[in-house]
Amino acid sequence: MSDAPDVFGALADPTRRALLERLSAGDGATATELATGLPITRQAVAKHLSVLAGAGLVDARRQGREMRYRPTPAPLGDAVAWMTGIGAEWDERLAALARTVQRRRA
Amino acid sequence: MSDAPDVFGALADPTRRALLERLSAGDGATATELATGLPITRQAVAKHLSVLAGAGLVDARRQGREMRYRPTPAPLGDAVAWMTGIGAEWDERLAALARTVQRRRA
DNA sequence: AGCATCTGCAACCTCCTAGTTGCGCGTTTG
DNA sequence: CAAACGCGCAACTAGGAGGTTGCAGATGCT
Incomplete structure (x- = not known):
């Protein structure tokens, strides 16, 4: 499809x-x-x-x-990474998540 | 719409x-x-x-x-929470994210 | 005032998507 | 073997989503 x-x-x-x-x-x-x-x-x-x-x-x-x-659920990780990247500079909570994703995906 | x-x-x-x-x-x-x-x-x-x-x-x-x-970006937090909830028992990395979300949203 | 922008609303078109039905093929089980 | 179950494929339909054009109402600039 x-x-x-x-x-x-x-x-x-x-x-x-x-x-x-x-x-x-x-x-x-x-x-x-x-x-x-x-x-x-x-x-x-x-x-x-x-x-x-x-x-x-x-x-x-x-x-x-x-x-x-x-x-x-592996692709969910990518989606989460994108979202946290978007909201990083606008939301402190998401920024923290972004750091976690970055660390764990390395 | x-x-x-x-x-x-x-x-x-x-x-x-x-x-x-x-x-x-x-x-x-x-x-x-x-x-x-x-x-x-x-x-x-x-x-x-x-x-x-x-x-x-x-x-x-x-x-x-x-x-x-x-x-x-606040709704992104909800979306992330849903994703981590789905993948929690299948992926250790997402489980860790789920814990972080839970802690920060309380 | 008068003109140039910028916006919002409405009608219209096209295409993709969610869903259906019908059928044929492989795989069990009696 | 034959019947039953499970699956995949193909054709078809209805409705919504993305996009366009055209126009009318505010707002700013000279």
Whole structure:
């Protein structure tokens, strides 16, 4: 759909954020599992998971006839780094976070 | 356009991120100022600024016949908190950030 | 006053996105 | 083997987002 690793674009949709929350709560899940409990179809969930995978936020792994998705929060670190960079000179709290990110990403 | 304070939705557009970067670089700017140097019209920039304002990321202040925009990065803190909450149990680096956020927001 | 800016509002267009349905293929299980 | 389950792909539709043009209302400068 688009393989640009746009993390913010992937997080823009509330459904995708809900999916990430569910994934991080348990030990991964399949598309059909996630679809039960959401008011959308399995294919819609699969599309969202595809977008998340394109952004590098989830990792798809085949297990037999199932497709298990697990969250890979590494890109979140980049997004956090960008945000702290923006707000560094305007907000002391974010500036402190920026320093932490800088130190840990080195 | 929508007054829902969707921070991620506001940050999804590359143009809006560029606007935020420019705003945080200087001491605020007007829509016409920002439009020069971008390949879009002033009205498009104004719309983007309106979205950013709806998300609480910029503050619009009238100065005579000008409209000066300044960044207000407070919502970025919430976004960072959400991200760290997601990745906390999957990534040690983000867990550390989560602790920092928790401590500073109390 | 008169003109040049700067802004905001409204209508319009185009394209992408979220969602649906339908179908075919691989993988279990009885 | 055959039936059932899970998945992916393709076509289609509706609605929203980004962008443009045009115009009217304030404000500043000479």
